[in-house]
Amino acid sequence: MVLNELGARINGALQALSRQPVIDDKAVDALLREICGALLESDVNVRLVHTLRQNVKKRVDLEVLAASANKRKVIQTAVFDELCSLVDPGVQPWKPRKGKQNVVMFVGLQGSGKTTSCTKLAAYYKRKGLKVGLVCADTFRAGAFDQLKQNASRAHIPYYGSYNEADPVQIAMDGVAQFKASKFDLIIVDTSGRHKQEAELFAEMEQIAAAIKPDNTIFVMDGTIGQAADAQARAFKESADIGSIIITKMDGHAKGGGAISAVAATGSPIEFIGTGEHVHDLDPFSARPFVSKMLGMGDLGGLVETVKDMQLDKNEDMMKNLAKGVFTLKDMRDQLQSILKMGPLSKIMGMMPGVSPEMMRGMDAEDTTRQLRKYMCVFDSMTEKELNSDGRLFDAESRLRRVARGAGVRPVEVQALLHQHRQFGQIVKRMGGPKGMLGKMNPAMMQQMAKNPGAVNPNMLKQMGGMGGIQNMVKQMGGMSGIQNMMQQMGGMGGIQDMMQQMMGGGRGGGGGGGNMQDMMAQMMGGMGGLGGLGGLGGGRR
Numbered sequence: 001m002v003l004n005e006l007g008a009r010i011n012g013a014l015q016a017l018s019r020q021p022v023i024d025d026k027a028v029d030a031l032l033r034e035i036c037g038a039l040l041e042s043d044v045n046v047r048l049v050h051t052l053r054q055n056v057k058k059r060v061d062l063e064v065l066a067a068s069a070n071k072r073k074v075i076q077t078a079v080f081d082e083l084c085s086l087v088d089p090g091v092q093p094w095k096p097r098k099g100k101q102n103v104v105m106f107v108g109l110q111g112s113g114k115t116t117s118c119t120k121l122a123a124y125y126k127r128k129g130l131k132v133g134l135v136c137a138d139t140f141r142a143g144a145f146d147q148l149k150q151n152a153s154r155a156h157i158p159y160y161g162s163y164n165e166a167d168p169v170q171i172a173m174d175g176v177a178q179f180k181a182s183k184f185d186l187i188i189v190d191t192s193g194r195h196k197q198e199a200e201l202f203a204e205m206e207q208i209a210a211a212i213k214p215d216n217t218i219f220v221m222d223g224t225i226g227q228a229a230d231a232q233a234r235a236f237k238e239s240a241d242i243g244s245i246i247i248t249k250m251d252g253h254a255k256g257g258g259a260i261s262a263v264a265a266t267g268s269p270i271e272f273i274g275t276g277e278h279v280h281d282l283d284p285f286s287a288r289p290f291v292s293k294m295l296g297m298g299d300l301g302g303l304v305e306t307v308k309d310m311q312l313d314k315n316e317d318m319m320k321n322l323a324k325g326v327f328t329l330k331d332m333r334d335q336l337q338s339i340l341k342m343g344p345l346s347k348i349m350g351m352m353p354g355v356s357p358e359m360m361r362g363m364d365a366e367d368t369t370r371q372l373r374k375y376m377c378v379f380d381s382m383t384e385k386e387l388n389s390d391g392r393l394f395d396a397e398s399r400l401r402r403v404a405r406g407a408g409v410r411p412v413e414v415q416a417l418l419h420q421h422r423q424f425g426q427i428v429k430r431m432g433g434p435k436g437m438l439g440k441m442n443p444a445m446m447q448q449m450a451k452n453p454g455a456v457n458p459n460m461l462k463q464m465g466g467m468g469g470i471q472n473m474v475k476q477m478g479g480m481s482g483i484q485n486m487m488q489q490m491g492g493m494g495g496i497q498d499m500m501q502q503m504m505g506g507g508r509g510g511g512g513g514g515g516n517m518q519d520m521m522a523q524m525m526g527g528m529g530g531l532g533g534l535g536g537l538g539g540g541r542r
């Protein structure tokens with residue numbers, strides 16, 4: 001059973017319990033039977049499933065709880081906590097620090113996704129502002145260096161490797177020395193894999209580790225290997241000083257229960273999971289948000305992290321414009337670019353509470369991304385004067401045709417983009433200016449928002465999780481016939497405004513610091529504006 005289905009089934013069992021008129025031993029047994037059955041079908045190790053069952057039963061003492069009105073809540077919390085402990089060894093993974101020369105070595109079997117994950121990790125920390133270099137010490141597989149070179153070039157990450165040197169230890173040492181001399185913050189070394197866990201592989205791993213003395217060794221494991229994960233994780237753990245783990249190929253259809261639970265049982269924390277072949281398909285792993293997301297309860301921490309990574313600080317001009325009620329074509333391009341950087345839209349949506357993986361199924365993220373790229377070509381064909389305008393310049397047919405020709409699209413597609421821009425521009429006009437919400441923000445708040453979009457009080461986020469506003473919004477989304485439809489509606493002015501109002505209402509109710517709430521709102525708007533635009537893109541094509 002794939003993880004999406006596992007989440008839906010556990011959720012279904014918990015909801016069935018909520019509907020039971022009487023909560024007795026029979027009801028708890030039925031719940032546990034269903035949950036444990038689902039876990040086993042997802043390849044979770046039988047021993048761990050047994051432990052989970054025992055622990056929940058221990059915590060749910062119906063006699064003690066008899067008088068409590070909150071029996072269901074206690075049971076649900078126990079199940080949630082036990083699911084979390086199933087994937088959490090309780091150890092924090094090592095993290096590189098900027099300004100320190102951190103060396104990380106990757107190990108794993110051939111084809112597990114090591115080389116791909118090296119570049120993903122490099123891109124992740126590059127986004128966080130670290131100077132990152134990649135070293136290819138895989139001399140076993142012909143073509144490994146070319147692959148790393150290609151991936152690294154695409155992600156604009158400096159790399160080191162050799163076509164002549166056959167000794168992986170020498171390459172690793174030379175690469176690390178070169179990047180250290182150039183004051184890199186993080187040096188990632190990719191090593192060879194083998195088809196099986198064999199002595200030669202482990203000997204090579206040890207030699208490289210002894211030569212470069214990594215600060216952390218990351219074990220990469222294929223998430224699709226099911227029950228075999230247990231033996232593999234243990235073998236690597238015994239032979240190398242594994243600090244943390246990346247599980248790859250955990251895309252929507254992966255049956256990752258085996259790998260996740262086996263790895264957690266070895267005591268090394270899972271640091272990331274790979275969720276696709278794209279360089280941004282690497283999600284930080286943390287037990288509670290993971291379980292929460294799997295059960296369709298969202299991941300607000302992840303959402304903020306993503307918004308932070310959108311680097312709104314680079315959009316200081318846009319923030320100033322928005323406050324004034326101005327929205328140029330360049331502002332729109334910058335927003336869409338931020339969204340593109342974050343990878344597929346489904347990732348952002350999946351972090352919202354109430355948007356279960358099931359709901360995301362019909363969404364064609366690839367299609368949306370392709371469409372977005374097309375729009376980037378349109379922006380690239382515009383002159384600086386056109387980009388800084390409100391779009392009215394394009395009333396001239398010849399201008400429109402010139403840009404369409406330059407971008408290799410039909411004029412009607414340029415018109416669709418301009419239409420989207422106009423719609424959003426009207427909202428900005430209403431919200432900006434001295435009377436609008438954005439206009440009312442004081443300059444210090446604006447500056448904080450532009451400079452440090454991540455400075456969001458985590459408690460406030462918790463409040464947001466409990467807020468009626470967001471959840472209502474998400475419920476509305478759920479009621480629509482599909483996310484794509486919702487996007488289209490959001491593209492329309494009414495949709496965005498309703499949503500904003502709901503969130504504002506919730507913000508007041510939540511009682512969070514007013515300044516923080518508004519910061520958060522504006523941050524989300526940075527994203528939402530882009531999402532609104534996306535909806536229009538989809539709609540324009542249909």
Ligand SMILES: Nc1nc2c(ncn2[C@@H]2O[C@H](COP(=O)(O)OP(=O)(O)OP(=O)(O)O)[C@@H](O)[C@H]2O)c(=O)[nH]1
Pocket residue numbers: 108109110111112113114115116117138141144147191192193194248249250251273274275276277281
């Ligand atoms: N769907 C999906 N594919 C992935 C993911 N990570 C890696 N892959 C694919 O898995 C295949 C193997 O990945 P590599 O990075 O070449 O594997 P490797 O472990 O470096 O292999 P060796 O260099 O031979 O040891 C490639 O086709 C990758 O695109 C992931 O998270 N999801």
